[in-house]
Amino acid sequence: MxxxxxxxxxxxxxxxxxxxxxxxxxxxxxxxxxxxxxxxxxxxxxxxxxFPQDAESLKRAILLALGSGYTVEPFEYAGRNTEVGLCCGNSEHPPFKRIIGNISRVRGCPTCGQQAASKKRQEAIRRLAKRSRVDRFEAWLAAAIETHGEKFDYSHVDYRTAREKVNIICSVHGPFLQSPADHLAGGCRKCADTDLKGRYTDEFFEKHPDAGYQPALLYYLRLRFHEVGFYKVGITINDVAKRHAMLNTLPGLKFDTLAEAPMTLREAYETEQKIQLEHGDRSRSQLPFPKYIQRQIRVGPSECFLRPLTAEMFAKYFV
Known part of the structure; x- marks a missing residue:
């Protein structure tokens, strides 16, 4: 004032x-x-x-200021230096004393005040944690979309921590449970298994003839896992970096994109089959990491070979 x-x-x-x-x-x-x-x-x-001029008036003023839940113990009136014993409505809280110098500033039960303050702090912490969780989810969602594009539906994700599994919906295989951290490093397990086997077949294009006309890339990679080098030819309808983002999650594995050839998906499939017949069948060998790693990084033994393409084959299919 x-x-x-x-x-x-x-x-x-x-x-x-x-x-x-x-x-x-x-x-x-x-x-x-x-x-x-x-x-x-x-x-x-x-x-x-x-200011009340007698004990009874002061008692009424105190109860009016604090509320009817309080009781006032008997006291001697001493003007603005009057000390009064008080009890709140909670029988578990101890009595307390106040010197009543100003009726408008009478403070209530200290135990009630501490509990109320603690509750407010806890509510503030919960709000902060929720806000922090929302921020982490939004950051993860942006990273997931950057990695996987629009392949997955995240509308049922209840994000809590990076390691607590959430419900994700694959556009190909439906819902599955996976931790947010693993999702950024991998994706749909069934899709990974399909990739190891080879997603596209003659039967696929017979059932989905229109799919064969969509734009695609035939790519040629050189990979090195510690001291072992090998090569991979494959197909993607995305860019190669997104298709192989999972390769970056395996320590010790490095890769380079040696060539890309834009064509239709059907043309890419047929060209890949020719390369595998002409070169891959004579150059395949066991990959230098276990099958669960192959699944994680989406690299299958059938599409990899130990020797590079000959200059003639490279010029034939990528130049």
Whole structure:
């Protein structure tokens, strides 16, 4: 209710000008204004005049200020220095005492206050945790879409931690459970198994003839796992970096894209089959990591070979 006139301030021990919203301007030493309940002299006189003048009036005023749940123990009236014993409505909370100097500023049960403050802190922490979880989910969702495009439906994901499994829907194989961290590193397990076997077949294009006309890439990779080098020819309808994002999750594995050839999906499939017949059948060998790793990074032994394409084959299919 009182505001300090900043230009008049010269230190806490000097006088300054104040404005009371009820009684207007007044001048007073700043230190006194800070320490007193009523900085405005007129407000102080009103408070003094309005203070209960006997024990019964003070008791009624206390109960009115604190609420009917409180009880007031018998006390001796001593004006503004009256000490009063109080109990709140909770029988488990101990009694407490207050010196009643200002009715409008009577403080209630300290135990109730601590519990209320604790509850507010817990609610604030929960709100912060929820907000933080939402932020983490949004960051993960952006990374998932960047990695997998629109292949998966994330509308049923209840994100809590990076390791707690969530419900993800694959556009090919339907719903499955997977941790958010594993999803960024892999994807649908059934799709990975299909990739190991080779997704496209003559039967596939007979059943889905229109699919054969969509744009695709035939790609040629050079890979190195520690000291072992090998090569891979494959097909993707995305860009090669997205198709092989999972390769980056295996420590010790490096790869380079040696060539890409844009064509229709059916043409890419047929060209890949020719390369496998002409070159891959004579150059295949066991890959230098176990099958679960092959599944994780989506590299199958049938599409990899240890020797590079000959210059003639490279020129024939990629130049």
């Amino acid at each position: 009182v505001e300090l006139d900043i230009p008049s301030y010269e230190g806490q021990n000097a006088e300054a000008n104040f404005t009371c919203k009820l009684h207007g301007e007044f001048c007073r030493r700043v230190i006194y204004a800070l320490l007193t309940t009523n900085p405005c002299p007129e407000c102080a006189r009103m408070a003094q005049h309005n």
